[in-house]
Amino acid sequence: MAKPLEIQTVEQFSNLLKSSRIVVADFYANWCGPCKQIAPIYEQLARSLSRPNVATFVKINTEAEGCKALAAEYNVTALPTFIIYRDGSVVEKIKGANPQQLKTVVEKLSNDIQSAGEGGSGSGSNGGLAWRGADLPRGYTDISDSVDVRGLELLNADTDFSVRTLFNKDKPTALDKGKTSSTKKDWVESDTDEQLMLFTPFNSSVKLHTLQITSLPPADEEDDEEVPMRPKTIRLYTNRPHNLGFDEAEDIQPTQEIEIGENDWNSNGTATLSLRFVRFQNITTLVVFVVDGDGDGEKVRIDRIRLIGESGEKREMGKLEKIGDEPGE
Incomplete structure (x- = not known):
């Protein structure tokens, strides 16, 4: 199990979306009080659910020079914002420091993370993410x-x-x-x-x-x-x-x-x-x-x-x- 990975560049994040089936991203800023309040909860979830090349939790500082473009690309307009990706596409977006909502959404992924780790597809009936016939446009x-x-x-x-x-x-x-x-x-x-x-x-x-x-x-x-x-x-x-x-x-x-x-x-x-x-x-x-x-x-x-x-x-x-x-x- 691992703590959240701090993203430094757009290229690093792009490569991660290709190498990890599921990525959970915390978009934050150092001046954001609610971001700091929910950070320990996010770290706890990361430590319990991270799986190498299957589920990766990251933090993205929206004011860092190497990451400003990511906030714009994924339409992050409020902090904190949590975005969940599967196979490189956005599947969920959560705005605000709502611990219960974050826990509910992320823990809902637990079966899907296990399925992905075993090579499965994670269908809706198994409690995982919904099947999609095509990729999603970025930011939506x-x-x-x-x-x-x-x-x-x-x-x-x-x-x-x-x-x-x-x-x-x-x-x-x-x-x-x-x-x-x-x-x-x-x-x-x-x-x-x-x-x-x-x-x-x-x-x-x-x-x-x-x-x-x-x-x-x-x-x-x-x-x-x-x-x-x-x-x-x-x-x-x-x-x-x-x-x-x-x-x-x-x-x-x-x-x-x-x-x-x-x-x-x-x-x-x-x-x-x-x-x-x-x-x-x-x-x-x-x-x-x-x-x-x-x-x-x-x-x-x-x-x-x-x-x-x-x-x-x-x-x-x-x-x-x-x-x-x-x-x-």
């Missing part, structure tokens, strides 16, 4: 947990499938070798035609940066059933009080329309769709309208959806601030 996190799954609504979906499956944290069974698609229907398909209309409410206001859609239709027909298509044209509508009807959506200007090309799908069957970030601020609901599929079929299939951005409080740009101190202190 997977905020799919901000979705209020109780309010999800999916129009024109085949009744054999559950809408909550779209935000399942586990790896899609279609990617598990040796398992057939009939083992578990952990995806959704459209019903009477290729269109789908998904209404997604959030527990709090969010900022959306990227939409990741995973679609894994079988390569060949199974049981003489028609093979579904991947989505092609997606229209997004924000802050609607309820789901849209298909005719209604045709008469409303979308916040953004995206056409997914064949080359946009990676080896995991995931397309990473960049959003016009300025249009997706303070979002409370998102409607995803799948207009058509990428072929001549009559059904569309979606296995997973991941929402990338920021959740919680509004980001205040400018000078770094201490969280927990009163103004004027």
Whole structure:
């Protein structure tokens, strides 16, 4: 077990993200009182959970010459800020000296750290991190947990499938070798035609940066059933009080329309769709309208959806601030 490693340069940190499966970073400053208060707790967690090349805990002084660029790159605007990385991508960000929140989030990694040390992938059902089909853009996190799954609504979906499956944290069974698609229907398909209309409410206001859609239709027909298509044209509508009807959506200007090309799908069957970030601020609901599929079929299939951005409080740009101190202190 080891105490936190003090990062000296951007290059050192970049190399660490490549060599250690999980990295937990404490962004701090010497003048920050709350940073000093939580430091012993962070060190205790580091000593108990560090594993060579598996889980590394580091401290990054945001005022050190070699580290100022890291604070800017990962949008650190308040101190302390704790960021958790897996395989080089941000998966969690905690602002403020909240010992209980830090303990809860970091200790939640314990099973995942053990799994990573044994060569496992750490699935959501094991208490580890959620599966993702593609890397996250730097500085942003997977905020799919901000979705209020109780309010999800999916129009024109085949009744054999559950809408909550779209935000399942586990790896899609279609990617598990040796398992057939009939083992578990952990995806959704459209019903009477290729269109789908998904209404997604959030527990709090969010900022959306990227939409990741995973679609894994079988390569060949199974049981003489028609093979579904991947989505092609997606229209997004924000802050609607309820789901849209298909005719209604045709008469409303979308916040953004995206056409997914064949080359946009990676080896995991995931397309990473960049959003016009300025249009997706303070979002409370998102409607995803799948207009058509990428072929001549009559059904569309979606296995997973991941929402990338920021959740919680509004980001205040400018000078770094201490969280927990009163103004004027």
